[in-house]
Amino acid sequence: MSVEKAYELAKARYAAFGIDTDAMIDKALQLPISLHCWQADDVVGFETKPDGLAGGGIMATGNYPGRARNGEEARADIAKAMSLIPGTQRCNVHALYCETEEYVDRDEMTPAGFTKWMDWAKEQGIKLDFNPSFFAHPKSQDGYTLSHRDEEVRSFWVRHGKASRLIAEAMAEAQGSPCYVNWWTPDGSKDIPADRFGPRARMAKSYDEIMGDDSVDKAKCVDFIESKLFGIGSEEYVVSSGEFCSDYAISRGMGLCMDMGHFHPTETIHGKISSHLQFMDKILLHVSRPIRWDSDHVTLFNDDLKNVFLEIQRGNVWDRVIIALDFFDASINRIGAYVTGTRAARKGILYALLDPTEQLQSYEAEGKNAQRLALMEEFKSMPFAAVWDMLCEKAGVPVGADWLAEMEAYEADVLSKRA
Numbered sequence: 217m218s219v220e221k222a223y224e225l226a227k228a229r230y231a232a233f234g235i236d237t238d239a240m241i242d243k244a245l246q247l248p249i250s251l252h253c254w255q256a257d258d259v260v261g262f263e264t265k266p267d268g269l270a271g272g273g274i275m276a277t278g279n280y281p282g283r284a285r286n287g288e289e290a291r292a293d294i295a296k297a298m299s300l301i302p303g304t305q306r307c308n309v310h311a312l313y314c315e316t317e318e319y320v321d322r323d324e325m326t327p328a329g330f331t332k333w334m335d336w337a338k339e340q341g342i343k344l345d346f347n348p349s350f351f352a353h354p355k356s357q358d359g360y361t362l363s364h365r366d367e368e369v370r371s372f373w374v375r376h377g378k379a380s381r382l383i384a385e386a387m388a389e390a391q392g393s394p395c396y397v398n399w400w401t402p403d404g405s406k407d408i409p410a411d412r413f414g415p416r417a418r419m420a421k422s423y424d425e426i427m428g429d430d431s432v433d434k435a436k437c438v439d440f441i442e443s444k445l446f447g448i449g450s451e452e453y454v455v456s457s458g459e460f461c462s463d464y465a466i467s468r469g470m471g472l473c474m475d476m477g478h479f480h481p482t483e484t485i486h487g488k489i490s491s492h493l494q495f496m497d498k499i500l501l502h503v504s505r506p507i508r509w510d511s512d513h514v515t516l517f518n519d520d521l522k523n524v525f526l527e528i529q530r531g532n533v534w535d536r537v538i539i540a541l542d543f544f545d546a547s548i549n550r551i552g553a554y555v556t557g558t559r560a561a562r563k564g565i566l567y568a569l570l571d572p573t574e575q576l577q578s579y580e581a582e583g584k585n586a587q588r589l590a591l592m593e594e595f596k597s598m599p600f601a602a603v604w605d606m607l608c609e610k611a612g613v614p615v616g617a618d619w620l621a622e623m624e625a626y627e628a629d630v631l632s633k634r635a
């Protein structure tokens with residue numbers, strides 16, 4: 217059956233519940249998803265530093281051929297992936313993707329190191345987001361940055377933070393709209409610390425120093441702080457824990473970033489959205505998929521993902537939740553990782569927009585909870601796939617698994633030629 221025919225049947229099924237699939241496809245295409253630049257090169261970065269340093273509680277595993285080795289390759293790969301993904305996209309750049317002739321240390325970075333990203337974003341017609349990088353650096357190797365007990369190290373990272381906000385502000389000016397900045401620090405301890413208070417006090421002090429720079433326009437540089445439960449090498453104690461970040465964000469009028477992989481293995485984030493948004497203007501999501509101790513598997517269209525977007529739909533807070541991705545898999549074709557994960561996130565958005573929210577909420581108000589439960593269940597077998605296929609067709613991207621042929625051709629023509 218053609219995409220059009222299947223869609224007409226599906227459209228009628230949804231219309232019976234008062235849901236306008238055409239309008240929801242348009243809305244789903246407009247909502248931006250920020251693609252993280254770091255899937256392209258396994259979080260290595262392009263600083264012209266002498267040695268690549270990993271660490272910082274995150275690790276990309278695998279050695280599938282074709283990793284982007286420089287900015288040109290990464291941007292080409294991301295553009296290729298974007299061409300196979302429907303809807304509005306942004307690109308999320310980390311500070312370690314700075315490109316300069318001579319090495320520029322993190323505390324001396326300026327917008328000039330990101331000119332190539334800004335020019336490319338303009339060409340692509342997309343906006344950029346930004347992240348300071350508090351890892352993969354000689355001054356982060358003992359596991360502490362903004363909460364470091366050594367004042368010299370702590371102030372180095374504070375300077376990096378301040379420099380990052382200026383870079384984000386320049387990006388916002390170049391694109392004529394806000395740049396969303398995510399603050400993630402790996403600080404923490406593998407084993408039981410004797411002092412949990414000191415690092416947290418220093419972390420808060422450092423953020424206060426960074427965010428206290430009033431010369432930065434908060435309408436351009438919009439900051440979010442990301443929490444984490446544990447990382448590799450920080451299993452027992454993470455300074456920027458869930459409580460620390462949400463308390464800090466609320467007390468300073470800042471946003472919180474929730475990464476779907478940064479909680480206890482069976483803990484999900486959808487139930488937290490309605491709490492945080494009582495007290496914060498906006499939250500940022502790192503859409504990811506945790507498996508056991510890894511927080512960054514490629515996003516899939518699973519229940520956790522659906523529940524996050526359903527919650528946004530049911531609270532009607534699409535304008536208060538910034539959607540970014542955070543996964544990195546070095547064991548598969550990286551274009552495939554981007555496309556699978558981002559299409560899954562876009563699917564989740566469409567799926568939620570097709571929810572019979574009004575009807576469900578009326579049932580609830582009337583105490584008809586059996587009806588509420590039954591309708592939720594029935595909607596799981598609505599002809600969603602036909603609407604999704606139409607969304608892809610409208611967006612001019614391959615329908616179904618057709619994009620795999622393009623991924624394979626790009627692998628044969630481009631990726632396989634990289635040493």
Ligand SMILES: C[C@H](O)[C@H](O)[C@@H](O)C(=O)CO
Pocket residue numbers: 254259273274310347400442444447475502511542
């Ligand atoms: C590279 C990212 O900033 C990083 O993945 C961070 O967002 C995170 O989630 C660390 O676990």
Ligand SMILES: [Mn+2]
Pocket residue numbers: 400442475502542
């Ligand atoms: Mn994250």
